[in-house]
Amino acid sequence: MMTNTPQSYGGVARMLHWLIALLILSAIGLGLYTEDMPRDTDAAVATLKTLYSLHKTIGVTVFFAALVRILWALSQPKPVPLHPERRLETFAAEAVHWALYGAMLVMPLSGWISHAAQAGFAPILWPFGQTLPFVPQSQTIAHSFEIIHKISALVLYAALALHIAGALKPAVIDRDATLARMTRGTAAGGARVPHGLAAPLAALVLWAAVIGTGLLLPAPDDGPAPQGQTQTAAVQTGNWQVTEGRLGFTVQQMSAAVSGQLPVWSADIAYDPATGSGTVTVQIDTTALTLGAVTDQAKGTEFFDTAAHPTAGFTAQITRQDGTAHLASGTLTLRGMEVPVTLPFTLMLDGDTATMQGQTSLDRRAFGMGASYPDEGTVGFAVTVDVALTATRRG
Template identity: 55%
Template sequence: MQARNTVASYGRVSRIFHWLTAALIITTFPLGLIAENLPYATSEELALKAQLFSIHKTLGVTVFFVALARILWALTETRPAPVHPGRKLETFAAEAVHWSLYISLVLVPLTGWIHHAAVDGFAPILWPFGQNLPFVPKSETIGQVFGAAHGLFVWILLASLVLHIAGALKHVIIDRDETLARMVKGTPSMAGHPHQARAPVLAALLLWAAAGFAAWEISRPATTLPNTAVASAPTPDTQSQPVSPADTGANTWQVESGSLALSVQQMGSAVAGQFATWSADIAFEETPTDGRNGTVTVKIDTRSLSLGSVSDQAKGADFFDVANHPGATFTATIRPEGTAYIAEGTLDLRGQVKPVSLPFSLTITGDTAVMKGETTIDRRDFGMGTSFGDESQVGFPVLVTIELTAKRQN
């Protein structure tokens, strides 16, 4: 039994590639569909969901490399001639579907892989080579675009697969020819001369170009959201009453740019995100009075949270519960702490008011101040993730980091 193709049949290597790819597809797609629809209300449910997603992603990467190897092999091989060369429309359709499958076997796993690399989240790929991709930065925008493309491309892959299977069954049931037998057993068939028609390739490329444009259009509304914090944007009212800078007699400062980020361990991996909408009322003097430099009130729109692939979960009832608590407020006084400063006050989050201290560094040049600080809070203090009592699923500490640049106003 020959390893290479002939004009009348497929060789052993091509058949192995074909059936290995088929087995991977019929395993990978159901796993992804099941994982997508699994609940995650408890730590046990989350662990199962993450495990299935990890297997799905790992198989997807395997499909990508198998598909590349298969395409490279096919480019060096003789292409068996059509069994019915006179049926030009049928031959065109079969070859167009075949090329659509080739393209999908590369683009479907690749878009999923880029989405995985662009956002932080649970369910790592189960291999020792890391979770990132060269030239793919961490970006919610990139994640949204390629996530939308992956979801759309999967259905094109399945449509192409259904048409491919339907064609094979037609050859068995209606035509009763050797088309399927050539791929199953390498059975040779009487055929004409092989040919390399360009029209089916162009048709498949046009289909995928249209699909790529559709994916871009689907994701475009989401990509118009800001990727960095808009510190001057309004936020919902909360129970805490901000301290007015006018009451302190200190200089007020207008935030010009900044970011308010957080990071938490989930399933052993750090998941990082940020709030896109928040505001800060700052009153600050370089020289302290009665041991205090001023006050700060930070108001946060919790609905603007993006947290990698688990944003929806984080904004759900078990965590930030943004439907009932759309805002949070940190109100504090500022005092010197060695060569730096510390803001000591309370954080009103999810209906719970707890003491929080934020150490930070401050560099003032003329009327411009650059501030960097971070603190760690325990999610349990605010009633978040009560059903996730196992820290191996979702970590208890949450690292909060803030950076901003502000201008003196008076």
């Protein structure tokens, strides 16, 4: 029989129970195993990434299987407790069942939201994208949901321990049909009894507390402030002093845009508003770069190789095109490679204050970046660079 009766679990309920049990136990195993894995070599990081991807893919599968299971359970009679006269035991068993239903949703959703808020490392192995519609890119959100994910794991362990003990004690000690009902679909138990609301409410309060704790715990800062950390160059010959600025870049990773910052740089700018021409020399500290969850990979030998090339530089001629439109044409030195680069930008002058904003697109291959990612499947070729700064004229 595929459907439940008041005394037995049907084939569908049993199949979903054991499928989800298997998936959840695998996800827990992978989650705990990856936690303690070494991450010291590129090979170790690659293995770690595969295992995390597997963990996430299994977890997301649990979510959809749980939805099916819940819809199915709603359409079915719930088998009666075998010992309704043991009030406390029955309550405990049902509260744990509800807690487990909660875990089937909260575990995958918290992991998924955390992943979507910081898409990057270790994608879910599916073609539906890595972000979620209502989840913005934010390290703070990623962190809160990571905490919820970890606390939920503890709740899940406790619920599972009680659940398994509750399933084995009757089977081994009481020798009743509790386990057989779920394995072989054996029918057992008396007439239908009404189910109280206390057990589901207890589970609901428990999960609300877990989610509340995760959201309310203070999240650490979003790392170093991404803006305005310009350093003054040792020797500044130009007639403009940068007061604040921002140097960012965006790359497509696993079909999701990932944005990074190069927060530490200095610019030496000479510019004559009368002629609209000048020169600019920018020095960038590549070791300060951040790129969401994949900062370490970005700094590694494959990409910026910051250990061998801790600085990058851009030297260019500035020419006015028309009104506020300007071009900076010169050479970008990155990873030891010199590549001609033109940066179109706008420059607004207000007295002695200049505000500039520009954007250009580079090809990572021109700098020998990501040689072992020869196509755009993992990392796109195009890197969009965004620059904005404010400078004041020196006396």
